[in-house]
Amino acid sequence: MEANGLAVELAGIWKRFPGVIANAGANLKVRPGTVHALLGENGAGKTTLMNVLAGVYLPDEGTVSLDGVEQHFAKPADAIAAGVGMVHQEFRLIPTFTVSENVVLGSGPPIIAKSTIEDQVAELASRFGLATEPGREVWQLSMGERQRVEILKALWRDARVLILDEPTAVLTPGEAEELGRITAAMAADGRSLIFISHKLDEVTAFCDEATVLRGGKTVAESLPVSELDATRLAELMVGETAEVSQRRTRETDVGSPVLAVEHVVVRDIHDRAIVDDVSLTVASGEIVGIAGVAGNGQRPLADAIAGLIPTESGSVMISGTDVSGTSPRARNMAGLSYVPEDRLGVGLAPRMDVVENSIMRAYRALSKGLLIDRTGASVYGDKLVEDYDVKVGKMEAPVAGLSGGNLQRLLVGRELEVNPAVLVAAQPTRGLDVKGVAAIQQILVRQAAEGVGILLISEDLEELFALSDRLLVMHEGEVVGEFDPDVATRQEVGAAMAGAHKVEET
Amino acid sequence: MFGYRFIRRERPLPGGQVAAFAAGVLIALLVGAVLLVASGNDPFEAYAKMFDASFGSWRALSTTLTRAVPLGLAGLAVAVAGTMGLWNIGAEGQIIAGAIGAAWIARLGPDLAGPILIPAMLIAAIAGGAILALGPALARARLGVNEIITTLMLNEVAIRVVRYLVNGPWKDPEGQGFPIAPVLPEQSRLPDFFSRANIGVLIAAFVLLIFGYYASRSRWGYELKIAGSSAEAAKYVGVSLKAKILTVLVLSGAIAGLAGGIELTGSADRLVEGVANGWGYAGIIVAALALMRPSGVAAVAVAFGAVQVGGLAIQTLGVPAAISDIIQALILFGALSAAVFSTYKLTRGGLGAAEPTGQDEDARATV
Numbered sequence: 001m002e003a004n005g006l007a008v009e010l011a012g013i014w015k016r017f018p019g020v021i022a023n024a025g026a027n028l029k030v031r032p033g034t035v036h037a038l039l040g041e042n043g044a045g046k047t048t049l050m051n052v053l054a055g056v057y058l059p060d061e062g063t064v065s066l067d068g069v070e071q072h073f074a075k076p077a078d079a080i081a082a083g084v085g086m087v088h089q090e091f092r093l094i095p096t097f098t099v100s101e102n103v104v105l106g107s108g109p110p111i112i113a114k115s116t117i118e119d120q121v122a123e124l125a126s127r128f129g130l131a132t133e134p135g136r137e138v139w140q141l142s143m144g145e146r147q148r149v150e151i152l153k154a155l156w157r158d159a160r161v162l163i164l165d166e167p168t169a170v171l172t173p174g175e176a177e178e179l180g181r182i183t184a185a186m187a188a189d190g191r192s193l194i195f196i197s198h199k200l201d202e203v204t205a206f207c208d209e210a211t212v213l214r215g216g217k218t219v220a221e222s223l224p225v226s227e228l229d230a231t232r233l234a235e236l237m238v239g240e241t242a243e244v245s246q247r248r249t250r251e252t253d254v255g256s257p258v259l260a261v262e263h264v265v266v267r268d269i270h271d272r273a274i275v276d277d278v279s280l281t282v283a284s285g286e287i288v289g290i291a292g293v294a295g296n297g298q299r300p301l302a303d304a305i306a307g308l309i310p311t312e313s314g315s316v317m318i319s320g321t322d323v324s325g326t327s328p329r330a331r332n333m334a335g336l337s338y339v340p341e342d343r344l345g346v347g348l349a350p351r352m353d354v355v356e357n358s359i360m361r362a363y364r365a366l367s368k369g370l371l372i373d374r375t376g377a378s379v380y381g382d383k384l385v386e387d388y389d390v391k392v393g394k395m396e397a398p399v400a401g402l403s404g405g406n407l408q409r410l411l412v413g414r415e416l417e418v419n420p421a422v423l424v425a426a427q428p429t430r431g432l433d434v435k436g437v438a439a440i441q442q443i444l445v446r447q448a449a450e451g452v453g454i455l456l457i458s459e460d461l462e463e464l465f466a467l468s469d470r471l472l473v474m475h476e477g478e479v480v481g482e483f484d485p486d487v488a489t490r491q492e493v494g495a496a497m498a499g500a501h502k503v504e505e506t
Numbered sequence: 507m508f509g510y511r512f513i514r515r516e517r518p519l520p521g522g523q524v525a526a527f528a529a530g531v532l533i534a535l536l537v538g539a540v541l542l543v544a545s546g547n548d549p550f551e552a553y554a555k556m557f558d559a560s561f562g563s564w565r566a567l568s569t570t571l572t573r574a575v576p577l578g579l580a581g582l583a584v585a586v587a588g589t590m591g592l593w594n595i596g597a598e599g600q601i602i603a604g605a606i607g608a609a610w611i612a613r614l615g616p617d618l619a620g621p622i623l624i625p626a627m628l629i630a631a632i633a634g635g636a637i638l639a640l641g642p643a644l645a646r647a648r649l650g651v652n653e654i655i656t657t658l659m660l661n662e663v664a665i666r667v668v669r670y671l672v673n674g675p676w677k678d679p680e681g682q683g684f685p686i687a688p689v690l691p692e693q694s695r696l697p698d699f700f701s702r703a704n705i706g707v708l709i710a711a712f713v714l715l716i717f718g719y720y721a722s723r724s725r726w727g728y729e730l731k732i733a734g735s736s737a738e739a740a741k742y743v744g745v746s747l748k749a750k751i752l753t754v755l756v757l758s759g760a761i762a763g764l765a766g767g768i769e770l771t772g773s774a775d776r777l778v779e780g781v782a783n784g785w786g787y788a789g790i791i792v793a794a795l796a797l798m799r800p801s802g803v804a805a806v807a808v809a810f811g812a813v814q815v816g817g818l819a820i821q822t823l824g825v826p827a828a829i830s831d832i833i834q835a836l837i838l839f840g841a842l843s844a845a846v847f848s849t850y851k852l853t854r855g856g857l858g859a860a861e862p863t864g865q866d867e868d869a870r871a872t873v
Contacts (some may be wrong), residue, residue, distance in 0.1 A: 306742065329742075347735070349739045350735065
């Protein structure tokens with residue numbers, strides 16, 4: 001160990017991508033034998049910074065040091081050789097290989113004796129208290145077990161520094177606790193762990209110190225977690241000078257409810273309640289915002305309302321009609337429109353052209369007998385493109401070639417052109433440039449003024465504060481708070497997003 | 507990681523696909539010319555002969571069109587399934603099943619009048635192909651079983667069934683021991699169209715035209731496109747993926763079956779083991795060259811037929827059969843490369859460089 005006694009030191013890291021600065025002079029210092037939390041909102045630059053440490057990206061400026069020695073990683077293999085391991089959010093395992101085969105893949109002996117390897121992997125696992133069955137094939141495992149295989153992979157390569165990118169996002173609460181024990185065992189062995197998270201309760205439970213990133217910069221470095229509380233953390237993450245942009249002024253009174261969701265529960269394939277007893281209503285002319293860190297049930301909630309995934313229990317009413325258990329199309333006909341998070345794929349068909357995508361909700365009406373009325377379809381497409389200001393080259397070109405903003409205007413336009421009673425918009429402005437964001441927000445505001453009820457799911461707090469009449473916060477599948485954007489502060493909402501209610505309860 | 511790779515073009519190639527095809531075929535002809543010179547032949551003479559034999563006279567044209575019939579129908583069968591991202595590799599077996607169906611009707615009613623017998627044979631052929639495709643269709647729609655494997659394996663089943671028939675119960679007692687079925691009744695032959703072509707050419711042209719039009723203009727074709735482009739989008743707008751998979755694969759089998767029926771009522775005079783003659787597999791190439799568009803299949807089938815007819819003809823000039831085969835293969839290869847380059851471009855770059863925006867996985871329909 002060198003003089004500064006740091007296992008990892010990232011100093012003044014800059015990383016620019018076309019149009020985006022992901023890291024703007026970020027710092028991180030991790031002491032050996034500790035679990036270090038790396039916190040920040042989406043887009044704060046956490047994953048980029050960790051990819052720099054793991055050799056995936058070369059930093060534009062700044063230095064990476066391990067145990068006081070400056071490193072220059074040209075490729076991930078260099079970082080692995082230097083003892084840095086990373087468990088990505090999406091696991092990189094071969095489903096049809098066994099646990100032990102996945103663990104030794106690429107770094108095993110040239111001739112692999114199955115039983116020997118399995119014994120060695122089992123021994124390694126037991127050293128750190130990782131419950132695993134080395135002979136089982138990965139496709140049979142739960143997400144928690146798969147994650148342990150990823151951790152074993154890193155340990156097999158003798159990682160001294162292990163990065164866990166939002167490791168608990170895919171875990172059940174029980175598995176998350178288990179992970180806490182594993183990280184503690186690894187730290188006790190003298191290894192360092194970097195734990196990327198949004199969740200305050202985990203940070204306080206599993207971590208020793210925390211570094212907070214905001215806008216690509218380090219805003220708090222190596223704070224002891226004992227000094228953290230939800231309010232302080234929320235302030236650090238979202239910024240203290242939360243200047244709320246132009247608040248929408250409502251022109252019409254809120255009408256009758258057009259969307260009523262009651263006690264909806266959705267479970268994933270591992271029987272985890274990813275939407276947990278959610279109830280909400282949206283009235284005509286109202287914009288109800290849903291805030292939350294990605295992966296806290298917003299997406300399955302939206303898909304369940306649209307009828308794309310089944311609900312276990314609970315009911316959905318659209319304009320007074322009970323549509324629980326019906327098809328997406330039945331809900332469309334009851335007055336629901338949906339702008340899904342995946343605008344290309346779920347929303348639009350990438351390889352079909354502009355006209356074909358425009359008429360997806362209206363083609364049945366545009367048909368004459370068995371044939372589609374081509375003139376009517378192209379008039380419909382032209383009108384949509386003009387009304388919603390979609391910039392297209394040729395109407396016959398696949399929409400995959402359009403920019404994000406134009407795709408979204410086309411999709412939003414298509415969904416609004418059928419005069420819905422309620423619009424569910426999931427992350428409608430994510431990834432768009434400033435102009436695109438403004439255009440979509442204006443469309444939403446205008447539609448609300450015309451009486452459409454809008455459920456707006458977003459990770460952008462500023463947007464939610466500016467547009468919403470009411471603001472709900474989702475955390476781990478539940479609605480954990482309702483705020484009035486006129487009086488609530490970003491800190492209050494941010495704390496709810498980070499799961500502060502849980503910490504306070506305990 | 508830093509090698510060359512293909513990515514899908516966001517926009518079609520400027521100048522269009524026709525120019526790409528022309529360039530691909532031209533390069534193939536140039537390479538072929540080198541081979542012809544090396545084997546002591548005059549390339550100009552050989553290429554002139556190829557053209558003359560396939561398009562130079564009514565007789566040549568009728569030969570080419572006759573060749574194009576099974577190629578076009580098999581190609582259409584594959585392309586219809588391909589519209590929604592499904593691969594029917596079983597056209598070969600479905601052609602055999604169609605031929606068996608047609609032959610069976612001829613055995614049942616050898617004395618029926620032609621205007622009754624021929625339609626009955628063709629309908630039985632359509633049913634035969636459809637029945638063979640039904641299993642893979644159900645398995646794909648209900649259980650998600652990969653149709654490539656099931657349709658391919660059924661080819662082997664169909665071959666063995668026809669082999670059993672012509673060696674056993676349907677064997678011609680006057681066939682001198684050859685594994686062939688008896689000659690079909692005279693009135694089961696399709697009427698002549700012109701020169702060496704029968705009206706099977708018209709039937710195939712009609713089917714190709716109808717589907718080319720219908721697939722691009724109808725609600726059905728539009729829904730197929732959505733289902734093939736994005737399973738999620740299809741679900742959202744109320745297009746049933748299962749129903750589409752089922753109808754498309756059965757229809758695909760029916761079209762291939764019709765090819766077997768036309769073959770039996772047309773060119774072939776009896777059922778033999780090799781009745782499908784590889785057309786089912788050639789149909790995959792035809793569909794690929796037509797970029798999986800039913801509307802493009804007819805033109806490709808005629809061109810493909812011409813290359814085959816012309817390739818055979820140059821052997822009469824003393825060009826070795828091997829060189830003739832190579833030239834045919836080169837032309838197909840050139841055209842196929844053009845098809846690839848008109849939809850994809852070759853780039854050099856590492857991870858994350860210019861990722862295609864469309865998700866290619868979406869092309870395959872999933873249940």
